Amino acid sequence: MGQISKRRSSVSFDYSAMSFTPPSDPVNRKSEIKVSQLCELCHCRKALLRRPKNLQKVCKLCFFHVFETEIHNTIVSNKLFHRGEKVAVGASGGKDSTVLAYILKLLNERHDYGIEIILLSIDEGIIGYRDDSLATVKRNQVQYNLPLEIVSYRDLYNWTMDEIVACAGVRNSCTYCGVFRRQALDRGAAKLGIAHVVTGHNADDMAETVLMNIFRGDVARLEKSTAIITQSTGSPIKRSKPFKYSYQKEIVLYAHYKKLDYFSTECSYAPEAFRGTARELMKNLEMQRPSCILDIIHSGENLVLKPKRQKKISPSEVMEVRSDGAVSLGRPSKFVDGNTCERCGYLSSNKICKACILLEGLERNRAKMTLDTDTSTGGAARLTRELERLTF
C-alpha cells in the first residue's frame, strides 16, 4: 500500500495516479427539452433529479445550491459552530464523511464560520477493509488540503479488530468495534485539543435509529437519539450531525455529480443485522412516500416521555458484577451522567467503562503462543469468509 506522508498537502491531485475512477460524463445531451422537464427552481435547465423531501424537480446547479444552503441553515439555526473553534470531522473515507468534509470546507470558506477543520480517522486494524478506506482518507487529505490525524486501536488498546475477531469470534465484532470506536474518536479529538467532533450521520441513519429504538423498546435512547448535538455532562467533547436532515440519496448524488472520491466496501466482518432490517423497512417506506424519513425524525424529536417514578434500589443495582466475577461495591444508586472509569478515566455510567470490561475479557483469552502461520495479520475476516463459502 502506498504510504502518503502526512504533510504532503500542496501536491496537485491526479486521479489516475491515485486509483480513483470518477464516474463518466454523459455524452448524449438532448437538444430539445420539454417544458415539463425543466428545473422547477431556475426554469431554464433540464431537471436531473427529484428531491425526495418535497418531490421538486431540480437541475444540477440548483441542486448544489439548495443542498449546500440547507446544510448551512442547519448549522446556523442550531448554532453548531463558533468562531475560532477547532472541529474534527470523523472521516471514514465513506460517502457521508467525504461529502461532509468537502461541504464543511466549502461552507466555512463561503460563509466565513472561522472554524478550523481537521480530519480524524480511526484505524480499527481490519486488513482488506480499513487500510483501503484509510487510503481514501489520505487522498481526501490531499484533495481538500485538510490536516489528518489517524488514531489506531493498536495504539489505544493494543488490539486490532483482526486480533479481536481471531480471539472473540466474528459474531461479536460489531459490539467490540462500536464500543472502542466511540472512545477512540473522543480520545483522538482530546489528543488534538479539539472539543467538537462532527459525524456524517444522515437523515436515513437518524430515521433508522428512531425505528430501531422503537422496535427494541429502548425508551431511554429514543428521546436522545434525534438530538443534533450530543454531549455527556462532564465530557469536554461534543458531537454533532450537520447532515441530520440530509437524505442519503442526495448525499450520494452530490458525491456523484461532484465526482468526489469515496470508499464504498462493506466491512469484512458481519454487517449489523438488526440495523439491516430497519434499513430495508426504511427503504421500502421511502419508496412509498419519500418524505417519511423526515417525518420519522420529526416524530422522534417530538417524542417526550413521561418522567419515570423512582424505583426502590435492589442489591443487584448497588453491586456491579464484572465478567471475571469481581464485584465493585458502592455504585451510586442511580445513573449519574459524568462518572469516570476507574481504570482509564473515560466517561462511564459504571465504575469500569464498557471498553475496559471488554479489554479485560480479551486479555484473559489472548493466545499465549502464536502460530508460525498467523492468520490474524493476513485478515482473519477474509479467511473466515472464505472458509464459510467452502462447500463439499
Added chain:
Amino acid sequence: MVSVTVEFLGGLDVIVNKQRIHQVQIDEEGVDMKRLISYIADQMITNKNDVEVFLEDGSVRPGILTLINDTDWELEGGEGYLLEDKDVISFTSTLHGG
C-alpha cells in the same frame, strides 16, 4: 442494436468482476431499461447469488440509485426508457456505510 456505457458505482462493482465501467452492446431492436436490467442480471453478474443484491421483485433494488445520462431514471420514464447509442447508465449503491 444499441451500445451503451453501464457503470456500477458505490461498491456495486463487486457483483460484476469488480469492474466499474462496462461497455454493453445488445443486438436487439427497441432495447428499454427493463431489458437492460434483465441483460445485466443474466449476462453480466458472475455469481448468481449476487443477483438479489441488484434486483428485488424483478426490478432494481430500493437503495440503488439509477441514473440515465446523470438524470434520475424516474424522470426519464423508468423501465420504459428506450436506450440510445452512447447513453451512460449508472447504478450506484447508497447502502454502504458512511
